[in-house]
Amino acid sequence: MKIKDQFNAGLFTDNPVLIQLLGMCPTLATSTTLINAIGMGLSATFVLICSNVLISLLRKFIPQKIRIAAYIVIIAGFVTLADMLLEAYFNSIYNALGVFIPLIVVNCIILARAESFASKNKVIPSFFDGLFMGLGFTFALAILGAVREILGSGTILGFKLFGGIAPLSLFALPAGGFLGLGFLIALAQHLSTRKKGGSE
């Protein structure tokens, strides 16, 4: 798999959020504002890359029976590490992301990539897969975050947008997350079917 294909797969054709529909929990919960979305995306990418690399290094030594338990411990290790570093050195991001950093452990994307890719490939491809899947996750999260922030709280990156009009605070709520993501995935499916010369 050349790097370009992996890039393409990670961000568009095989985007973990829009096409594979993994990692829904953090996606819906942290995409209330753009900064949160990017913060979450990048910290998830950091953990994804490290865990992919380490798991593909150890793939020969982990027996089948404790495959999942071992991967999860490694992922949890990196997450707690990221949690500590963020809280100690980048406190502002830590306050915004709060409870979601531990939940990166159970973010299905990381375990899914570890299980389906890192445990079967060598280190370099796993690194790129982790990087591009992470970027794909951040990319999708950022779009959703921007949409929900503009509609939900009428600001973008904190700057007030349309003056007095009361924003649709629905979009800041959980239900709005589902709605926003639903339309986003519909758009992604529409584009991918149109690109394949859509049958209808």
Place this chain on the structure above:
Amino acid sequence: MWIDILKAFLALGIMGLIFGGALSIAGNVFHVKEDERKGKILAVLPGANCGGCGYAGCANYADAVVAGEAPCNKCPVAKAEGAETIASIMGAEAEEVRPMVAHIRCSGSHDIANKKYTYYGMNDCLAASRLLGGYMTCQYGCLGFGNCVKKCPQDAISIQNGVAMVDRDNCVGCGICLDACPKGVIEIIPKDSTVLVSCSNKDPGARTRVACNAGCIGCKICEKNCPEGAIRVEGNVSIIDYTKCTACGICTEKCPRHLLEFSK
């Protein structure tokens, strides 16, 4: 500092030890004697449990293949190359499996088939068939509301002029449409079969003529003229045995109703 590290090292390490041990014991105690071919087949299958093969999930389909009940090419997602690898896993004895395809045994479109009443209601074949067996005079024909179209994972069936038509390139013969059709007019036949019977009307000839001018009247001319003896007429409708049929085409000329025809 070292004591903290040692404490963490031992505490979690011992927990890992206990769980690792428990898992390996459980692995042996609950060991289910499993055919290792199933594991290999599962690796080939996408694991998305889409149901395209007509089984509840990939695990069920793999069991069926290992037990020899299911052909190797049923997975629409793995398509040809998947089928080959599965066939190779199953070893040489998996006989050369002919790709199958669905066929609608009805050609009663709006212009040639008559109607008992005009139907206003849910556009669903099952609902329509509940009202006196459907609005078509012929009790056995396709109602054209597309239940099979909705169910087909390959979008290989479309409704043309009131009758379902199968697109033979997309269809993988998975058979999901079989139980979607309340009238049961769909059958699975080998893809390379050329002569097709597009009718399943079991009424005697007189009643069939009233119902539809493309209905089989059970005159048995095709049965008499087929040199291979591949056709037999059962319940007033002709059925072709595709293992014997050599597609000589005599029956297509002899049939007074021009019902038997070469597939497009």
Place this chain on the structure above:
Amino acid sequence: METLSFGTILAFAVNAILIENVVLSQFMGCCPFFGVSKKSDTALGMGMAVTFIMGLASIVTYGVYQWVLIPLDLEYLETIAFILVIAALVQLVELALKKLIPALYNALGIYLPLITTNCAVLGVCLTSVQEGYNFLSSFLYSVFTALGFTLAIWIFSLIRTRIEETCDIPRAFQGFPISLIAAALLSFGFMGFNGLSF
């Protein structure tokens, strides 16, 4: 949770199942929520499996937290310890199910190991530690939250089978987008329960 009278348990149950439903208002456990809700019997099977694992996990994690992490003051390792417990439990349940109830095992398929990554299970364990629940209330909290998950996934599977059966959906919305929008409406409904204050 001071006095565990019937009233407080009931209030606790309504709170965990309806008001703060784990999937529809706390956003945890969405992957299997969308993955397994195609048919209602697999949805119920998944709900029961999650209830069983959450109950078990809350007992074991409570034990680990009180008797291992606190005495050695390793609280910062709680995430790792909990997730290790959950992963091992899920694997044990998976092996047991494969041997004892193969039908349910095959129906759940890929989604059984996915319970390990089910945010709801870890989320519940972490929240009951944060809230400082004692043994019984953390067990009750987990079981009620799991019942809330089962309720949500069961209702959702009914809605989804209804959507697939009768409505014709534009091509782009088929599959997950329409389910997401249906989930949004369901989440609206559950938002109504916020008015219930106990």
Place this chain on the structure above:
Amino acid sequence: MAFESKNPKIDFILTALTLFIITALVAGLLALANFYTAPIIEQSAKERLDHSLSELITDAVSFEEAEEFEKNVTFGSVKVPVHAIYVAKDAAGTRLGYCVRVTPAGYSDVIDMLVAIDGEGAVSGVQILAISDTPGIGMKVESDETFRSKLIGITDTVKAVKTVPAVGEVQVISGATVSSTAYINGVNAALEAARLYEQEVAK
């Protein structure tokens, strides 16, 4: 796989050992990281707290944390956990007032706030330490100065109302009712906790 063998005995030991090594190593690494980061985290938390405390009661020199105090203040159906009470003292050691740290439940999260109460038992200032309530709604409470000013100077608990407020009542922010009610409950709880603590000390 290098670490797997057919006969159950050895397989048991190998699997258990592998998991032991992996978990132990990861735990060790984290202990190391924690050893370095924990003091920094405590330090910055302490600094932020002192900074807020001194901002609230400017002329206080030292803040002494009270040991036993009422952990949960309840009035009506509302229960607000009280985390800490700091007794503000000036150079001579006389008591200037209290700072009470409360965490009322907001809409989807908890509002961590610090309420300063001066010598006469009146609220002299409120500082929100962390509010990650739903952004569009929760933030209104923090930015709405008029709403917050209404709560400065009250000496007794007030009731949160949606309509025009009478004496002893405060109107909630429209569109952020749940969060602003939580804010009011926080201030009420702080007053209550300080009063209870004073009775305790007086005894």
